[in-house]
Amino acid sequence: MSSKITDIYLRYLDEKASRAELDTLFQYFEEASQEDLEALIELGFNNQPQTVRDLEIDASLNRVHTRLLAYQGSSKPRVMRWRTVGFSIAASILIIFGIFHFLTKPKLQDLKDVNPPTASLLIKDAKGTTYSVTDQKDSVWTTENIIYQLVDSQTLRLSLAKNSVKPVEQTFYTERSDFKFVLEDGSTITLNAHSSLKLPIPFDSKERKVELVGEGYFDIAHDASRPFKVWASNNLIEVLGTQFNIRNYPEDQAVTTSLIKGSIALSEHGGTERIILSPGQKAISDASGINVLGSGTKQATAWTTRYFAYEDGELSTILSDLGRWYNVDIDTQSTPAEKRIYMKINKDKKLSEVLKLLGATSNLSFTLVDGKIHTDTTGLEKY
Template sequence: MAKKIENIYKSYLNGSINRVDLDALLLYFEKAGDDELNALTSFAIEDFEADHVEESFAAHIPVIRQRLENKLNESKKQPIRLRYRKSWWAAASILFVAGLATWFYAKQSPKHSDVIAPSEAILYVKDRSGKEIAILPKTDSIWTVGDIAFSRIDSQTVKVIAVGKNPSLQTIYTPNSDFRLVLEDGSKITMNAASTLRFQLPFTPAKREVSLEGEGYFEVAHDVRRPFTVNAGAAKIEVLGTVFNVRNYASDGRVTTSLMSGRIALSKSGTSERIVLRPGETAVTDQKGIHIENLAPKQAVAWTVGYFDYRDQSLRVILSDMSRWYGVDVDTITLPTDQSIYMKVRKNIPLQEMLNLLNEASGLNFQLNNKKITLKATHKK
């Protein structure tokens, strides 16, 4: 493999590729042999960042995509699962196609009225009395709920301010979008789709405490006098100031905590079990207790920068994420239980294209009917 092409492909993965090099890379994918493609696309397994492709290269996409799909079809002649060592070519192909498809479909105008795209970012707030308001996408606008004011900073960020001295309980949730909160102490919490956060403001002089259902990325402001506590299902996370991610969806059946920086103490409710996480570690809290899992924090927080990132993930988890993000139902009764998927895709593409990529990665046939994702049975010949 030519060293220049290797460097060009690396620049594509990290988003620094220029127009001339991109043209050369796409041409190489059309003409290179399978061995050369295998060697080149191996770079996609570890780190992949999609780049925007200029309109003048749109004609190359179908050609490359067809070649990659042909390779996938060849691999599907044998019953295999997408694994790092055994089938990394299929995984690399999906990653590469997903990057191109992100641009291609984002540029196109919807051809049908039933195209389902990610929802607009709207945050809902409910106070102790049950009064509920929607924090709409109006930058620099202010909403007041009880003794709390919400100031919209940008399309997906709201600053929360206590306007009274008495603690006021708030319930905040976002149905089908990401949303970031900036709290009075400077801490930032990014909420994933279908997530709920409960807390009282102002915080007391002795502690800062929130409860999470769903998924949240926490950037906690350091305050040695007031520890920050996150209650997430059976997991309790105690910090002073650090960055970490917590995933607590009921459908997962467990709480996953990934530490990016700093240090946190993780305990399980109703038990004496307690561990301290170090940066780069991920812990799972479930019925068996607390245990360290082999999940890179960078993968765990991919959703905060606009990606679905799955490495050896079950179909049930992937489809549950799609259900929350696109606001559709999923029939999970007939799903294979032994299928593992590798796929990294931008979250801003239409649902139908997301399903197309999932079908390529899994070798199955998921379809969308009346806002419900179902698995179509394949008949053996």
Template structure:
């Protein structure tokens, strides 16, 4: 493949990413042997071309866009500080866009991990792993009278009738409530275990996605002039607008008031902060004394035991990645990463040695088994893992 042919290939790929696998492989092989000058020129031309064609390109979708956005947002400033790293970035940026297309076309699961350690150069790995589901649609529904229903063992049908409210399992991992005008208010609790996730459609049509090791307490009917639920753990909310009946979420010491919006709340007991991240709409967060209004793209973070919120501007895709079947890390400590892994894979974590300076960034699929995920993380040569009777011991990497 020549430089001109490489440009032609990227032009065609921008318009339709369903290219022949042979053409994709030829481009990947060419970029491995191309000179730095050729790659820099191609990269500059490609960015200008995409900018001029914005809104018309296949690159706006799925894994290609996710990897491209993440690379641009999280590596650009750091890598531009050194010329060699800048060149390495440009090689990666082109390679991963095209590699992602190839992997999607061939039906292969791809994961990308990037590691940065103090005073060290970055390293990366693109890994392929067998796609299996270590976690899944698991939850227990606790009724007002204390009865418990394991939802993953219930077929698609009516689950139960409660004082004028009907509970239905709509499909795999989705529970829905329908209440009559005469329905009495009773409270149910939906609980996901470690390794579980579930979605519930509330009586007003609002939707809540529960992450692993979480619970949502809610009424079987919304009566009066407000709607109230209580969250433990993490959940993503899409609330039906009703100005006359605002929606409230209580998460430990934080209360969130909404009219109609999409937002994520993370309030795990083993995390030091409670974070409310607004995707769209408008919400108010209250800690008892302080009330803070946030707008889309903002996150209200409050340390447990404190009264004031910090307003941050996180990567929204990173915040809701769990809902989309992904782990997203952004210079994240290994301890924080392992807490997420522990919840999804239902394992316990132990540490040996000094891991305080190990921070990773990247995108990993939650659909691979834990061994495959650990292989990817170990390939960074920063950490090692040892499994013994469901206990994962994490140690610093010390060679083979």
């Protein structure tokens, strides 16, 4: 870490940094390692008066977040225009994560807690039999001419025992954790928690078609003679070879498709509209139709790198994601509508740690009672 960055950061905390210095600082936040960020934030706290260092988490976070919103030129979070404010948003996420780490280190308590999940995957075969992959005694087994190889605790490779066999339909279900698949054509698909993927093995000679419920990240092997198609509710996503993410949880009441690389075409069942996405774009399909937004792919794929990450994310969406990951229920009646959050935290944390950060970021309180998360409940131990 250079002395220049240190000086700019201290000027930022004193509200004396220029716009050019802020741009430099936020660029550094985007590229720096977690260790460098933690060292910088700790330096900032050590240079503040004792009264500032002793502030509660929510006060400190609100102070930083307010400054960042002021830097963006708005007192309210913006839904779009990420291209112009990307660095400030990235910085807000990283600063919030860092401040939480240092302020809560001596204060964390194991109340009624939930540990992060261990990997689990269920397979439903063509006969309707369901079994657990992670319960298999051997790392390699064969069923109906399909070879299953458990590469590691969260990766399953699929291949054929014989060529030109009749396709066998398989459905894969993730429970609390994510799981990665390497398909027989070389494509890879990663499923998020509480998701399912239905596909034939092997694929048809003319197309490769799968059905997704939940969320999946796709890295598709190029094959011009066999386009890859994903059905997600009422939406059809067609590709030749590309990287993209699809979020299709029923409670979202929308299908969100984010394109990282290549090109994909989107259409709705029975509709005549066909939309082509370019890298960096995402499309949200709901009852009103398909809407294309300018960016959002980095946040959309953060879950594949073991992070919960939200840029102006709805609180209800965040709580739903936590519910799936930690296998807890959500008291939707107590969740404030239209509450939006900036947050990033590792998915391997205990639920209590995630709720502490979420509470500090949102200026709300959360409780976990009988396996259900409640928002702003009084008279109980709060995170």
